[in-house]
Amino acid sequence: xxxxxxxxxxxxxxxxxxxxxxxxxxxxxxxxxxxxxxxxxxxxxxxxxxxxxxxxxxxxxxxxxxxxxxxxxxxxxxxxxxxxxxxxxxxxxxxxxxxxxxxxxxxxxxxxxxxxxxxxxxxxxxxxxxxxxxxxxxxxxxxxxxxxxxxxxxxxxxxxxxxxxxxxxxxxxxxxxxxxxxxxxxxxxxxxxxxxxxxxxxxxxxxxxxxxxxxxxxxxxxxxxxxxxxxxxxxxxxxxxxxxxxxxxxxxxxxxxxxxxxxxxxxxxxxxxxxxxxxxxxxxxxxxxxxxxxxxxxxxxxxxxxxxxxxxxxxxxxxxxxxxxxxxxxxxxxxxxxxxxxxxxxxxxxxxxxxxxxxxxxxxxxxxxxxxxxxxxxxxxxxxxxxxxxxxxxxxxxxxxxxxxxxxxxxxxxxxxxxxxxx
Amino acid sequence: xxxxxxxxxxxxxxxxxxxxxxxxxxxxxxxxxxxxxxxxxxxxxxxxxxxxxxxxxxxxxxxxxxxxxxxxxxxxxxxxxxxxxxxxxxxxxxxxxxxxxxxxxxxxxxxxxxxxxxxxxxxxxxxxxxxxxxxxxxxxxxxxxxxxxxxxxxxxxxxxxxxxxxxxxxxxxxxxxxxxxxxxxxxxxxxxxxxxxxxxxxxxxxxxxxxxxxxxxxxxxxxxxxxxxxxxxxxxxxxxxxxxxxxxxxxxxxxxxx
Numbered sequence: 001x002x003x004x005x006x007x008x009x010x011x012x013x014x015x016x017x018x019x020x021x022x023x024x025x026x027x028x029x030x031x032x033x034x035x036x037x038x039x040x041x042x043x044x045x046x047x048x049x050x051x052x053x054x055x056x057x058x059x060x061x062x063x064x065x066x067x068x069x070x071x072x073x074x075x076x077x078x079x080x081x082x083x084x085x086x087x088x089x090x091x092x093x094x095x096x097x098x099x100x101x102x103x104x105x106x107x108x109x110x111x112x113x114x115x116x117x118x119x120x121x122x123x124x125x126x127x128x129x130x131x132x133x134x135x136x137x138x139x140x141x142x143x144x145x146x147x148x149x150x151x152x153x154x155x156x157x158x159x160x161x162x163x164x165x166x167x168x169x170x171x172x173x174x175x176x177x178x179x180x181x182x183x184x185x186x187x188x189x190x191x192x193x194x195x196x197x198x199x200x201x202x203x204x205x206x207x208x209x210x211x212x213x214x215x216x217x218x219x220x221x222x223x224x225x226x227x228x229x230x231x232x233x234x235x236x237x238x239x240x241x242x243x244x245x246x247x248x249x250x251x252x253x254x255x256x257x258x259x260x261x262x263x264x265x266x267x268x269x270x271x272x273x274x275x276x277x278x279x280x281x282x283x284x285x286x287x288x289x290x291x292x293x294x295x296x297x298x299x300x301x302x303x304x305x306x307x308x309x310x311x312x313x314x315x316x317x318x319x320x321x322x323x324x325x326x327x328x329x330x331x332x333x334x335x336x337x338x339x340x341x342x343x344x345x346x347x348x349x350x351x352x353x354x355x356x357x358x359x360x361x362x363x364x365x366x367x368x369x370x371x372x373x374x375x376x377x378x379x380x381x382x383x384x385x386x387x388x389x390x391x392x393x394x395x396x397x398x399x400x401x402x403x404x405x406x407x408x409x410x411x412x413x414x415x416x417x418x419x420x421x422x423x
Numbered sequence: 424x425x426x427x428x429x430x431x432x433x434x435x436x437x438x439x440x441x442x443x444x445x446x447x448x449x450x451x452x453x454x455x456x457x458x459x460x461x462x463x464x465x466x467x468x469x470x471x472x473x474x475x476x477x478x479x480x481x482x483x484x485x486x487x488x489x490x491x492x493x494x495x496x497x498x499x500x501x502x503x504x505x506x507x508x509x510x511x512x513x514x515x516x517x518x519x520x521x522x523x524x525x526x527x528x529x530x531x532x533x534x535x536x537x538x539x540x541x542x543x544x545x546x547x548x549x550x551x552x553x554x555x556x557x558x559x560x561x562x563x564x565x566x567x568x569x570x571x572x573x574x575x576x577x578x579x580x581x582x583x584x585x586x587x588x589x590x591x592x593x594x595x596x597x598x599x600x601x602x603x604x605x606x607x608x609x610x611x612x613x614x615x616x617x618x619x620x621x622x623x624x625x626x627x628x629x630x631x632x633x634x635x636x637x638x639x640x641x642x643x644x645x646x647x648x649x650x651x652x653x654x655x656x657x658x659x660x661x662x663x664x665x666x667x668x669x670x671x672x673x674x675x676x677x678x679x680x681x
Contacts, residue, residue, distance in 0.1 A: 016468040019438055043435045043486050044541060049528035050520035055658050061628060062662070065516040068439025068561065116445060116466065127467025129460055146446065158623045159616075161439045161561040162630070165623045172624040254538055367654065419438055 017117040020418025040256035042422040051371040064162045067420045072105040073351035081358040085345025094170040100325040104152035107318035109352035110311040113415045115142040122204045141193040148186040169336035184326040194316040201312035206305040215275035224283040241348040258421035260381045268382030271354025273310035288317040305413045340366035377421035430476040431463035434483030434490045439561040440508035474500035484510040484517040484544040498551040506547035509560035513632035514666035517544035560630040563615040583614045586634045591618035599626045611637035632664035639673030653677040
């Protein structure tokens with residue numbers, strides 16, 4: 001019976017506690033949903049436009065400025081795409097150090113998202129700052145974990161935000177063994193806090209909701225893929241990253257500055273922590289798998305709100321992975337290898353919010369001729385709107401304010417980065 | 424003690440400066456007791472956009488008319504207004520597009536331009552008077568601490584006003600410009616980072632923007648003498664502050680800055 005549907009308009013002018021700027025519009029008429037849109041009004045900065053004509057060795061530093069919460073992901077992806085274009089080989093040591101930087105950043109990003117953006121929703125506060133006096137322990141956990149993870153970027157990269165040591169071909173300065181030991185000691189200290197974070201996040205009352213979709217992630221033999229691997233989906237897709245542009249396409253939509261990404265069949269898909277959980281939970285560390293078993297999450301988990309739980313799992317797993325990497329890296333002196341060659345290159349990595357693609361064409365003088373970037377939030381844009389539609393249908397009998405809050409929670413669960421998505 | 428009313432506004436940028444602010448507590452745990460975040464969309468719901476503010480911090484370059492309109496309203500409702508970070512201070516990375524015709528840049532990204540309402544990226548002080556600059560990309564923590572503590576003590580903040588070279592010499596680094604023949608922007612770039620890039624074996628790329636009255640032209644000519652191509656030199660001076668006169672004087676010998 002359609003009688004339970006009450007016509008209403010839900011509108012959030014400028015959604016708070018997300019990275020970047022968006023408006024949410026939901027119109028429900030007497031016969032059902034008439035309109036659901038995420039009006040991403042974040043102003044475009046035209047990175048793909050102004051990268052044309054820039055030198056290959058500027059690209060990493062410039063694209064880092066796409067995002068203040070995942071700069072290392074953009075930087076690493078760009079460096080790898082430029083290296084792919086120019087045929088630059090990197091050393092196994094560079095590969096490990098980049099993995100360390102990227103995993104630390106995934107963990108740091110999830111920590112900020114869960115504590116600052118998500119928890120206020122579930123505890124009924126407008127933001128994290130007003131929560132602090134009543135949640136002293138959580139505040140301390142947040143700051144300590146964030147500080148420990150920032151230290152990885154700060155020590156190896158020079159600074160946590162927009163690091164400077166990462167360049168085409170390697171690192172301009174290498175950490176000492178003692179540096180790595182000091183980082184390991186700090187992460188050891190906060191590891192129990194990651195467990196507490198998981199308990200906290202897995203204990204929240206999430207809306208009972210499921211949405212079937214295709215989960216997409218990088219997968220690689222032998223490790224939880226972050227910076228390399230094949231594109232793999234929960235529906236059996238397996239693709240070399242160089243075939244990215246033949247399988248995915250972006251569409252400009254009139255209501256948003258961000259483009260929407262679809263598979264070649266025109267269907268939406270999900271990327272990010274939950275997608276990674278569904279595609280490669282078997283590659284978590286054993287301790288994380290135990291945690292997952294104890295939590296009784298269904299697998300595959302099709303509740304997008306549980307992306308928050310998947311992020312909490314990755315905080316713990318990421319810290320374990322940082323500790324492993326810190327124990328196996330024995331820095332040996334080497335200089336970044338750079339040589340200019342014309343060509344086209346592509347890289348796909350796992351940023352905190354999911355798959356991130358950069359591709360460039362470099363000319364024989366080393367300048368960019370063409371640039372294309374697709375960010376996790378562009379990948380998730382279509383499925384976010386689709387899930388919002390399903391959510392409004394499922395909870396159409398809710399009071400308006402309650403439903404509006406659920407919509408906001410759902411958007412935040414995806415951990416969208418609208419600055420990235422528009423770029 | 425009375426709480427100072429703080430407003431934080433984001434324009435075209437990566438939001439990294441706001442993230443820096445969120446961890447400010449680690450410097451002085453009591454700071455938040457003296458600050459009331461009246462408006463900050465990224466940190467809280469339901470803020471008061473209209474103010475009034477004791478201090479308004481602006482991050483991001485201005486690239487849309489609506490942003491400029493709001494900026495003027497904020498100025499009138501704020502005792503202090505400061506741009507934070509290179510985008511707001513100097514136009515930053517978004518201003519790399521400025522020397523290219525706007526429509527050409529837009530067409531490289533979007534097929535349908537009917538919904539795009541962008542303009543050249545400008546610094547905040549192109550539209551409203553400001554009470555100081557918190558430079559850096561991301562903004563420097565030292566200047567941020569100086570600003571917040573000055574506010575609480577009711578005094579004018581004092582910011583760095585000398586070149587990265589000074590910090591580099593104090594650190595005892597080998598000069599990357601003279602000794603390694605690399606195009607270091609240190610001599611014309613404002614200090615505050617602690618000579619980060621030279622300390623990591625690479626030339627400064629100028630992300631803090633120009634030091635006041637820097638002689639970028641002389642440095643640009645020096646780069647040419649060292650064998651760098653006009654295109655490379657042009658890129659050097661247009662990466663983080665292509666709106667600022669000092670850096671433009673270095674770039675304009677080797678390319679069109681407007």
